[in-house]
Amino acid sequence: MEKILIVGAGPVGLSAALSLAKNKVPVTIIEAESQLTTVPKASTLHPPTLEIFDELGIFDEVKxxxxxxxxxxxxxxxxxxxxxxxxxxxxKDETKYPYRFQCEQHHLTEIIQKELKENENIDIFFDSPLEKLKQVGEKVEVTINRNGKEVKETYDFVIGADGASSVVRKSQNIPFSGLTYPQHHLLICVEDHDFTEDYPGLSPVSYFSDSEEWVALIQNLSMWKFLIPLDPKIEDQLDDEYIQDKIRKFSGRAKTFNIVHWVVYRAHQRVADKFLVNRVAIIGDAAHVNNPLGGMGMNSGVHDAYFLSNYLTRVYHNKESLDILKGFERERQTSAKEEVQKHTIKNEEAASNEEEIEKRKKEMQEMMNDREKMKRYLLETSMIKGFNNRRITDTDKEVVYDD
Ligand SMILES: Cc1cc2nc3c(=O)[nH]c(=O)nc-3n(C[C@H](O)[C@H](O)[C@H](O)COP(=O)(O)OP(=O)(O)OC[C@H]3O[C@@H](n4cnc5c(N)ncnc54)[C@H](O)[C@@H]3O)c2cc1C
Structure with a gap:
C-alpha cells in the first residue's frame, strides 16, 4: 500500500493524518472548504484523548x-x-490525566495543522471537495473538484473523515442507522461575563436538568457556552433579543450580554452499519453521531483515527494483510454502539425526562458518599474504560520501518 487519502480536515481527519505522519506513513488530505473552520463546537477533551495527544507530541500546545x-x-x-x-x-490511579481539558475544536485543528506543515510526508489541499468515489479492483478512484476543476486520482486506501453527511459513506451505500431527535439544540457563546457571580460555586462544566428547559454549561478560556433544547417550531422566531433573553433568564441579570455566536444544531444518534468496505474506512462523525451531552463525539472520532492509523501503519510498513483492519471495525463499532451511544442517550434522558432526572439525582448523590461508585461512573463517562477495553485487542505489534 503506497497512497492513502483522507477526506476532510476536521479534528478527526487531521488526527488521523498526524497519527500516520508520526508513524512515517505519507498521506494526502483533501478539504472541501477554503480553510479550517473556526465555528465553536466541540471543546471537551477526555483523558484517553489527552493520552493520544501526548503520544502525538501536541499535549503541551493543546494545554x-x-x-x-x-x-x-x-x-x-x-x-x-x-x-x-x-x-x-x-x-488518579487509572490515568496520567485525571481531568478534562476544555479546548475549542478550532484551536485543536490549528495546532495539528501547524504540526503537519512541518512534515514532508503530508499534503493538504483546501477547496477540494470529494465528489465521487469508486472501488475498482485493488484501487480507489476518486473525483475531486479542485478549485473548480474536476480532477481524477487513484489511491490504495481512502479514509472518510468528512463529517455526518459523508460523501464517502454514501458512496459505499452504507446505511446510517439510528434516530434524529425531534427537538433541536441551541448553542449560545457568551464572553465578558462571569457566571460564577450568578451561581456561586459553579463548576466550568455544569449540567442543569429540567423537564422544561435543561442547560449544559461549558466554560473555556475565552467564553461560556450554553447548550439549550429548542422547539423547532419556533426556530424562525429566533433573533438576537430572544437569545439575550435566554441568557438573562439564566443569569437573573437584566443586562445586555456579549453574545459572540449562536447557532441551532440538529441532534442525532446514529451508527453506520459498516466502518470498513475493502479499501475504504469511515471515522468520526462520518461513522457515528450522537448528542453533545457528555462531550463524546469528537473524542470517539479521535480514538477511531488513532486505532485506524495504527492498523494502517502495520499494513504500510509490515506489509500485513488488509484483513487486520477488521479489528478496527469491530472495536470502533462496538465502542460507538455500546459506550458512546449508551451514555449520550442516557444523558439526554437525564436532562429532560422527569423520572430520569430523579434517577440521575439519586445516583449522583449516592456517588458523593461512595468513592468507588463515583470512580466506576467516571471511568465510563471519561471514556477510559472503553478506550482501555479496545486497546487490549489492538495488539501493540512492533512496526518494522524500512529506513
Ligand atoms: C454544540 C456541539 C458541541 C459539541 N461538543 C463536543 C465536545 O465537547 N466533545 C466532543 O467530543 N464532541 C463534541 N461535539 C461533537 C463534535 O463537534 C463532532 O463529533 C466533531 O466535530 C466530528 O469531527 P469530524 O472531523 O468527524 O467531522 P467534522 O468536524 O464535521 O469535519 C468534517 C470535515 O470534512 C469536510 N468535508 C465534508 N465533506 C467533504 C467532502 N466531500 N470533501 C472534502 N471535505 C469534506 C468538512 O468541511 C469538515 O472540515 C459537539 C457538537 C456540537 C454540535
Missing part, C-alpha cells in the same frame, strides 16, 4: 489553549441548587 477542569456538577434548575459534584481526581 496552553485549554481550561483544565477537575470536576463537573449536576444542578437542579428548579431550585438552582447543586445536586452533586463529581471530582475527576478519583481517577
Amino acid at each position: 496552553e489553549k485549554s481550561l483544565i477542569v477537575e470536576s463537573f456538577q449536576q444542578w437542579d434548575r428548579g431550585n438552582n441548587k447543586i445536586v452533586a459534584e463529581l471530582k475527576l481526581e478519583v481517577l
Whole structure:
C-alpha cells in the first residue's frame, strides 16, 4: 500500500493524518472548504484523548489553549441548587490525566495543522471537495473538484473523515442507522461575563436538568457556552433579543450580554452499519453521531483515527494483510454502539425526562458518599474504560520501518 487519502480536515481527519505522519506513513488530505473552520463546537477533551495527544507530541500546545477542569456538577434548575459534584481526581490511579481539558475544536485543528506543515510526508489541499468515489479492483478512484476543476486520482486506501453527511459513506451505500431527535439544540457563546457571580460555586462544566428547559454549561478560556433544547417550531422566531433573553433568564441579570455566536444544531444518534468496505474506512462523525451531552463525539472520532492509523501503519510498513483492519471495525463499532451511544442517550434522558432526572439525582448523590461508585461512573463517562477495553485487542505489534 503506497497512497492513502483522507477526506476532510476536521479534528478527526487531521488526527488521523498526524497519527500516520508520526508513524512515517505519507498521506494526502483533501478539504472541501477554503480553510479550517473556526465555528465553536466541540471543546471537551477526555483523558484517553489527552493520552493520544501526548503520544502525538501536541499535549503541551493543546494545554496552553485549554481550561483544565477537575470536576463537573449536576444542578437542579428548579431550585438552582447543586445536586452533586463529581471530582475527576478519583481517577488518579487509572490515568496520567485525571481531568478534562476544555479546548475549542478550532484551536485543536490549528495546532495539528501547524504540526503537519512541518512534515514532508503530508499534503493538504483546501477547496477540494470529494465528489465521487469508486472501488475498482485493488484501487480507489476518486473525483475531486479542485478549485473548480474536476480532477481524477487513484489511491490504495481512502479514509472518510468528512463529517455526518459523508460523501464517502454514501458512496459505499452504507446505511446510517439510528434516530434524529425531534427537538433541536441551541448553542449560545457568551464572553465578558462571569457566571460564577450568578451561581456561586459553579463548576466550568455544569449540567442543569429540567423537564422544561435543561442547560449544559461549558466554560473555556475565552467564553461560556450554553447548550439549550429548542422547539423547532419556533426556530424562525429566533433573533438576537430572544437569545439575550435566554441568557438573562439564566443569569437573573437584566443586562445586555456579549453574545459572540449562536447557532441551532440538529441532534442525532446514529451508527453506520459498516466502518470498513475493502479499501475504504469511515471515522468520526462520518461513522457515528450522537448528542453533545457528555462531550463524546469528537473524542470517539479521535480514538477511531488513532486505532485506524495504527492498523494502517502495520499494513504500510509490515506489509500485513488488509484483513487486520477488521479489528478496527469491530472495536470502533462496538465502542460507538455500546459506550458512546449508551451514555449520550442516557444523558439526554437525564436532562429532560422527569423520572430520569430523579434517577440521575439519586445516583449522583449516592456517588458523593461512595468513592468507588463515583470512580466506576467516571471511568465510563471519561471514556477510559472503553478506550482501555479496545486497546487490549489492538495488539501493540512492533512496526518494522524500512529506513
Ligand atoms: C454544540 C456541539 C458541541 C459539541 N461538543 C463536543 C465536545 O465537547 N466533545 C466532543 O467530543 N464532541 C463534541 N461535539 C461533537 C463534535 O463537534 C463532532 O463529533 C466533531 O466535530 C466530528 O469531527 P469530524 O472531523 O468527524 O467531522 P467534522 O468536524 O464535521 O469535519 C468534517 C470535515 O470534512 C469536510 N468535508 C465534508 N465533506 C467533504 C467532502 N466531500 N470533501 C472534502 N471535505 C469534506 C468538512 O468541511 C469538515 O472540515 C459537539 C457538537 C456540537 C454540535
